[in-house]
Amino acid sequence: MVRVFVEQTGRRILPFDDPVGEVLVGNRPLHEWQTAAFRDAGLTRCDVLQPPCLVVPDTLLASPEALTAFVAGAGGQDAVLVLGNSRFGEGTIPVQPAVVRVDAGWRFEAIRFVSGQDAPPRDVVVDPAEWLVDVPMPRQYTGDDVLKLGVPLRLVLTLHHWVHLLWANQLVGGVALRRTSRGRLLLRGAWAALRALSTNKWKILGKLNHLGRGCDIHPTAVLEGCTLGDRVVVGPFARLAFCEVGDGAVVMPGASVSFSVLGAGSLVGDLCVVRSCVLYPGSAASQHILQQSVLGRDAVTTKGGGTLDLSWDAPIKVTLDGRVHSTGLRVLGSAYGHRCRIGTGILLSPGRSVPNDYFLIRDPRTILSILPPGLPHQPLLASGTKARPSAVLGGAAARRPPGGDQGDAR
Numbered sequence: 001m002v003r004v005f006v007e008q009t010g011r012r013i014l015p016f017d018d019p020v021g022e023v024l025v026g027n028r029p030l031h032e033w034q035t036a037a038f039r040d041a042g043l044t045r046c047d048v049l050q051p052p053c054l055v056v057p058d059t060l061l062a063s064p065e066a067l068t069a070f071v072a073g074a075g076g077q078d079a080v081l082v083l084g085n086s087r088f089g090e091g092t093i094p095v096q097p098a099v100v101r102v103d104a105g106w107r108f109e110a111i112r113f114v115s116g117q118d119a120p121p122r123d124v125v126v127d128p129a130e131w132l133v134d135v136p137m138p139r140q141y142t143g144d145d146v147l148k149l150g151v152p153l154r155l156v157l158t159l160h161h162w163v164h165l166l167w168a169n170q171l172v173g174g175v176a177l178r179r180t181s182r183g184r185l186l187l188r189g190a191w192a193a194l195r196a197l198s199t200n201k202w203k204i205l206g207k208l209n210h211l212g213r214g215c216d217i218h219p220t221a222v223l224e225g226c227t228l229g230d231r232v233v234v235g236p237f238a239r240l241a242f243c244e245v246g247d248g249a250v251v252m253p254g255a256s257v258s259f260s261v262l263g264a265g266s267l268v269g270d271l272c273v274v275r276s277c278v279l280y281p282g283s284a285a286s287q288h289i290l291q292q293s294v295l296g297r298d299a300v301t302t303k304g305g306g307t308l309d310l311s312w313d314a315p316i317k318v319t320l321d322g323r324v325h326s327t328g329l330r331v332l333g334s335a336y337g338h339r340c341r342i343g344t345g346i347l348l349s350p351g352r353s354v355p356n357d358y359f360l361i362r363d364p365r366t367i368l369s370i371l372p373p374g375l376p377h378q379p380l381l382a383s384g385t386k387a388r389p390s391a392v393l394g395g396a397a398a399r400r401p402p403g404g405d406q407g408d409a410r
Contacts, residue, residue: 001042001043001044002042002043002044002052002053002054002071003043003044003045003046003050003052003053003054004038004043004044004045004046004053004054004055004056004067005045005046005047005048005049005050005053005054005055005056006034006045006056006057006058006060007049007055007056007057007058007110008058009057009058009059009110011058011059011159011160013159013160013161013162013165014161014162014353014355015162015296015335015336015337015353015354015355015356016162016296016297016335016337016338016356017337017356020058020059020159020160021034021058023159023165024165024169024261024263024278024280025061025165025168025169025172026169026172026173026244026261027229027244027246027261027263027264030061030159030168031058033061033172034056034058034060034061034062036064037062037063037064037067038064038067039064040064041064041065041067041068041071042068043067043071049114051114051115051116052076052113052114052115052116053113053114054067054070054071054074054112054113054114055110055111055112055113055114056110056111057110057111057158059110059158059159059160060110060111060156060157060158060159061155061157061158061159061168061172062111062155062156062157063152063153063154063155063175063179065129065153065154065155065179066126066128066152066154066155066156069126069127069154070111070113070124070126071113073124073125073126074113074124076113076115077113077115077117077119077122078112078113078114078115078117078118078119078120078121078122079112079113079121079122079123079124080107080108080109080111080112080121080122080123080124081107081108081111081112081124081126081156082102082104082105082106082107082108082123082124082125082126083105083106083108083125083126083128083156084104084105084125084126084127084128085104085105086105086127086128086130086150086152087130087132087148087149087150088128088130088150088151088152089105089106089128089150090150090328091149091150091167091328092157092164092167092171093106094163094325094326094327094328095160095161095163095164095318095320095325095327096158096160096164097160097320097321098110098158099158102123104123104125105125107123108156108158110158111156126154126156127154128150128152128153128154128155128156129152129153129154129178130150130151130152130153131150131151131174131178132148132149132150132151133148133149133150133151134146134147134148134149135147135148135149141310141330141331143330151171151174151175151177151178152171152174152175152178153175153178153179155171155172155175157171160320161318161320162294162335162353163318163327163332165278165294166276166277166278166292166293166294166335169261169278170259170276173242173244188208189204189208191207192204192205192207192208193207195207202224205224205225205241206222206223206224208224208225209223209224209225209226209227209228210226210227210228211228211232212228212229212230212231212232212247213230213231214230214231215228215230215231215232215233215234216231216232216233216234217232217233217234218234218235218236218237218238218253220236220237221234221235221236221237221238221239221240221251222238222239222240222241223239223240223241224239224240224241224242225241225242226240226241226242226243226244226245227243227244227245228245228249229245229246229247229248229249229264230247230248231247231248232245232246232247232248232249232250232251233249233250233251234251235250235251235252235253235254235255235270236253236254237253237254238251238252238253238254238255238256238257239255239256239257239258240257240258241257241258241259242258242259243257243258243259243260243261243262244260244261244262245261245262246262246263246264246265246266246281247264247265248264248265249262249263249264249265249266249267249268250266250267250268251267251268252267252268252269252270252271252272253270253271254270254271255268255269255270255271255272255273255274256272256273256274257273257274257275258274258275258276259275259276260274260275260276260277260278260279261277261278261279262279263278263279263280263281263282263283263297264281264282265281265282266279266280266281266282266283266284266285266295267283267284267285267286268284268285268286269284269285269286269287269303271288272285272286272287272288272289272290272303273288273289273290273291274290274291275289275290275291275292276291276292277290277291277292277293277294277295277333278293278294278295279295280294280295280296280297280298280299280338281297281298282297282298283295283296283297283298283299283300283336284299284300284301285301286300286301286302286303287301287302287303287304287305287306287307287342288303288304288306289306290306290307290333291307291309291331291333292309292329292331292332292333293307293309293333293334293335293336294333294334294335294336295336296335296336296337296338296339296340296356297338297339298338298339299336299337299338299339299340299341299342300340300341300342301336301342302342302343302344303344304344304345305342305343305344305345305346305347306346306347306348307333307334307347307348307350308347308348308349308350309331309332309333309334309350310330310331310350311330311331311332311350312330314330315327315328315329315330316329316330316331316332316350316351317351318351318353327351331350332350332351333350334348334349334350334351334352334353334354335352335353335354336353336354337353337354337355337356337357337358338356338357339356339357340354340355340356340357340358340359340360341358341359341360342354342360343359343360343361343362344362345362345366346360346361346362364385365384365385366384366385367385368382368385368386368387369385369386370385370386370387371387372386372387372388375387375388375389376389378390
């Protein structure tokens with residue numbers, strides 16, 4: 001049995017300031033994913049680097065198939081993992097330190113096999129064995145009609161930034177699907193079609209849900225390909241598509257949630273749209289649209305504000321370790337730290353992050369609070385905190401209502 005040693009990097013994922021092993025991927029800590037991958041790949045974890053062994057960083061999220069392929073390719077000799085050229089690699093390599101572009105793909109210098117012979121390591125290419133998925137996109141947003149996504153079987157990703165956390169949560173569901181045998185997928189689809197009494201894809205998707213105990217799902221709600229924990233509440237006319245939902249989460253009436261992970265006890269407000277996001281336990285997304293964002297534990301966003309998630313002319317940039325990096329994305333939201341409170345009317349630029357415990361409100365001098373009685377019946381201008389007649393929009397025929405000498409109402 002091959003040993004594996006996990007090197008401690010000291011990496012903490014900002015703005016949450018969580019140790020990397022504690023960040024949540026699919027509502028599970030990263031260290032649990034690592035333990036499961038080592039077990040399924042037949043690796044034994046050791047506390048001391050003792051060659052021969054596989055050496056990986058504590059930032060690693062990898063499928064057992066990727067680990068097995070690399071160990072087999074190393075053949076007991078000194079080696080470094082190279083993720084093969086792929087759409088998956090192009091989409092997940094940005095903002096990763098210690099990853100070098102080579103002809104065959106991307107060399108992850110922190111993932112290596114150590115033989116103890118002190119020989120120069122050779123590159124071992126791991127093909128991610130991806131499925132390519134075409135996602136239709138309006139050309140006006142990204143310049144392309146189709147966004148190509150790579151869904152790998154052999155997943156290799158290191159987590160250093162909140163964008164990696166976002167990508168990891170978006171990938172693990174697809175990787176689990178890839179790990180399921182074709183025969184089992186066909187049987188599951190056939191059983192869903194039989195229960196739906198239809199070959200309509202939407203009706204079949206409605207039978208591919210897994211519901212925990214004590215869930216309260218309104219009969220008008222639509223669920224498609226979702227996994228729900230215990231005691232989840234989904235309100236009238238809400239829609240959930242391809243989501244992982246933790247225990248006790250609440251999706252309020254009319255909300256639309258897709259390709260997202262909702263933590264235990266989280267909430268999506270009524271009529272809100274949440275796409276491709278991660279909501280930590282206890283968080284509440286109440287802004288109108290939240291897209292490609294991470295909302296920390298017990299954080300709150302409110303209606304009337306939100307994240308600007310589109311760059312028209314260039315990829316969105318983020319910072320890591322004091323350096324600016326391109327994400328390669330034109331569409332990207334933001335990260336809100338644990339216990340953040342984001343007031344009405346706050347707009348955040350794409351790719352930004354809000355530190356833990358920040359409380360953001362609008363400048364009160366911009367909020368209308370003084371409505372004097374007796375103003376003329378014409379368009380009124382909200383100027384600072386006070387309403388007054390508009391010189392531009394007002395008309396000569398404006399008249400005052402009765403009772404106009406009562407003073408200001410504050």
